[in-house]
């Protein structure tokens with residue numbers, strides 16, 4: 001089967017696109033799929049460090065587009081998973097070094113050799129975003145439960161529909177159950193009601209994400225921990241499996257603190 | 265709002281409720297790409313066009329948004345002045 005090309009985007013910056021791309025790549029590869037993650041954030045390369053592959057980068061996507069190397073030579077093989085690859089962004093160039101047509105051409109070259117191509121979009125609605133969605137068959141939109149992020153997500157949903165790439169699916173990231181409980185954070189249902197698109201995952205706020213990014217080991221590799229489980233669940237849903245949405249546990253109370261002590 | 269707030273009859277909206285309401289309002293305008301200024305322009309032009317054919321109560325014209333799930337509706341309420349007294353017609 002030809003690869004599914006899926007772009008992860010958000011509008012607002014810093015809501016978790018790169019984290020989600022790395023973890024979904026890992027989670028799909030753990031399920032035996034052949035996966036390439038593509039860093040489309042040219043000039044602000046990050047996916048390599050989040051995946052822990054920065055020392056292996058030789059060429060980048062701009063080199064491929066400019067014919068300096070072949071696609072195969074630019075793909076960085078993951079350290080842990082045999083069927084996971086990264087196509088890095090260029091760090092010293094800007095978004096205009098690649099056009100939407102270039103992106104389509106590069107991604108189509110991977111169509112027959114992999115099962116999934118996951119594209120990490122830059123923030124915003126300009127050229128970088130246009131580049132990232134041009135090759136997409138499907139789009140995942142990620143937001144946090146905050147007013148500005150949800151507003152930007154709504155704008156992106158409209159743009160995706162206008163491009164004929166919809167309907168996009170939604171990931172809600174950084175939910176804090178204790179804040180939801182005391183009425184100080186939009187909950188999952190509020191966000192879905194406002195955005196009116198299908199949900200594909202909810203990811204809790206989890207310190208393990210910061211720790212894992214420090215180490216360059218995505219949380220999806222760790223079979224304990226809620227964020228990792230959340231990403232593995234999304235991978236199953238991408239494969240068409242009907243996985244119930246997890247109830248995110250409130251770990252702020254006494255018992256929660258105790259549980260965390262025991263786990264760490 | 266917590267059970268205790270309700271028991272005490274308090275009506276303080278939570279920050280979550282405030283966020284939701286503000287978002288819903290701002291998105292109505294974002295989605296339609298219509299600013300309050302544009303709304304006024306629309307109203308003026310509608311009045312001009314319609315009153316070329318029908319006598320209407322210019323002061324009574326109302327243009328509002330109503331929100332649907334993903335689509336919003338522009339509703340114009342235009343009171344018509346006729347020989348048989350004023351009658352209200354609703355156009356969407």
Ligand SMILES: Nc1ncnc2c1ncn2[C@@H]1O[C@H](COP(=O)(O)OP(=O)(O)OP(=O)(O)O)[C@@H](O)[C@H]1O
Nearest residue numbers: 013014015016017018019123174204205206209210
């Ligand atoms: N569920 C989470 N819990 C805790 N921290 C998180 C979570 N998701 C993301 N983060 C942290 O938030 C920060 C931003 O995440 P990330 O880089 O994935 O966002 P991004 O959308 O790719 O940002 P940019 O728009 O700059 O590309 C990172 O420091 C990451 O570790």
Ligand SMILES: [Mg+2]
Nearest residue numbers: 017018041046
């Ligand atoms: Mg990023």
